[in-house]
Amino acid sequence: MQIQSYFSQLDSIEGELATLNLGPTHPATHGIFQNVLKMNGEKIVSAEPTIGYIHRAFEKLAEHRPYNQITPITDRLNYCSSPINNMGWHMTVEKLAKIEVPKRAQYMRVIVMELARIADHLVCDAVIGVDTGALTGFTYMFQERERIYDMYEEVCGTRLTTNVGRIGGMERDFTRLFTKNCALFSKPSRLNSRNSISSWNATAFLWTAPWGAGPIEAERAMAYGFTGPTCAPAAWITTCGSCSPYSSYEDFDFIIPVGTQGDTYDRFMVRQEGNPPESAHHPPGLRQPADRRLPRRCTRLLPAGKARCVHQNGGPDLPFQNRYGRGAYPQGRGVPCGGRWQPRLGFYLVSDGGRQPYRLHFRRPCFIYYQAYPEMVKGSMLSDAILTMSSMNVIAGELDA
Amino acid sequence: MRFVGHPNLTRILNVEDLDVFPMRKEYRLEDGTRTDKDDRFFGREGHEGRQFD
Structure with missing residues (x-):
């Protein structure tokens, strides 16, 4: 009875306005999000996420786990780019414990993180396609992502929740198969095949609907603390790699694409345009989703050496040293972040x-974007709001932590 | 913790009528019967398990 009255209250029409529950489980929201929308016809008056x-x-949870056991938790934040989260966490602990990671391991991390970024951007853009009605491109995307997941498997044995790398480096060196797959992957994508291009382009909606949907100005985006593609208009190059490079990102050249309008179209294209101009031989339209040559370039440049640091005591892996002793980790704080022109994920670690950590805070970019969502969809159509959400790449696992 | 000048300070995560804060240190994660998570094993002082309250 109470529940009934609750829902009838939600559905009630107040004057001209209707209250609409978008979510929590709705196929278009790609996750468990709830938005209580005040609607004037099909226009959104206000949104309350x-x-x-x-x-x-x-x-x-992290306060009750040893450092090396926290890595699997980070997998489950943004599960589209688990390796980046893993690396961010490793770097946090390394910063805290002042561990110097071997150059080879740093390059290996760049490779894995780049693959993860490409996979994440693929998913996000394909999902924008789905929300505009271009379902076919999405199926092609999975072929591409499988290739990346095969490579993950070669590195760490798992595909989705990767738990890749260790504090102090990588768990093992790359296999030959990985290097080979990496080289194959750097070649033009099957996503550019005529079929998928025509599928995406034929959906003229894809090229019109995102225009002007969910815009945000550069200043607002920066004030909110946006990073990565969602911050497309701000040309805010703090998209990690370039401004405060980590894990030897400074050794590589790459282009960080920026948009001009800050709408869904920009966010879509920024993820697409990770491609440097010299590979412009690809057909126009849907270009390669990101600079997929970097992982391969990186495998060629891999410095010789060990894939992980050797502890002074000659032990294999730092987290397993001093397991039952005090002082395994110094007291202090570490705040790096993961991902290059990915949203900036940060870990604030107090030891x-x-x-285990005394306190660990995740700076989850999704949480930051989502706060701006009501502002971005206010006054727009409901269909634009759905598109805006998918373009923001809000992943429920990361949003809620 | 006080937030000054927040434009829209609302409660998140917890339901409105919850008057405890489960993320605080005073709330234990494990059930009290477990003995395997002794502070000794975690490099901290104290030999009688975690102290609460």
Whole structure:
């Protein structure tokens, strides 16, 4: 009875305005998000997002786990780019414990992170396609992503929740098959095949609908703390790699694409345009989703050496040293971030010298974007709002942590 | 913690009528019967397990 009255209250029409529950489970939201929308016809008057449907208290969990066991938790933040989260976490602990990672391991991390970024951008753009009605491109995307997942598997044995790398480096060196697959992957994508191009282009909606949907000005985006493609208009090059390079990103040249309008179209294209101009032999329209040659370039430049640091005591892996002793980790704080022109994921780690963090905070970019969502969709059509959400790449796992 | 000048300070994650804050240190994650998560094993002082309250 109470529930009934609750819902009838939600559905009630107040004057001209209707209250609409978008979510929490709706196929178009790609995750468990709820938005309570006030609608005037098909126009959104105001939106009130709620979060927490898959909150798992990661920060609390992390206080009860040794450092190396926190890596699998980070997998489950943005599960589209688990390796980047893993690396961000490793770098946090390395910063805290002042571990110098071998150059080879740093390059290996760049390779894995680049693959992860490409996979993430593929998914996100394909999902924008789906939301405009271009479902076929999405199926092609999965072929591409499988190639990346095969490479993950070659590196770490898993595909989705990768748990790749270790504190102090990588768990093992790359295999020959990985290097070979990496080289193959750097070649033009099958996504550019005529079929998928025509599929995406034929959906003229894809090229019109995102225009002007969910715009945000550069200043606002920066004020919110946007990073990565969502911050497309701001030319805010703090998209990691370039401004505060880590893991030897400074050794590589890459282009960071920026948009001009800050709408969904920009966010879509920025992910597409990771391609440098010299590979412009690809057909126009859907270009390669990102600079997929970097991983290969990187495998060629791999410095000789060990894939992970050797502890002074000659032990194999730092986290397993001093397992039951105090002082395995110094007290202090570490805040790096993961991903290059990916949204900036940060870890704020406070250690009291114990084996687990005293406190760990995740700076989740999705959480930051999502706060701006009501502002971005206000006054727009409902269909634009759905498109805007998918273009922001809000992943429920990361949003709720 | 106080947030000054926040334009829209609303409660997130917890439901409105929840008057405890489960993320706080005073709330334990594991159930009290577990003995395997002794602080000794985690490099901290104290030999009688985690102290709460």
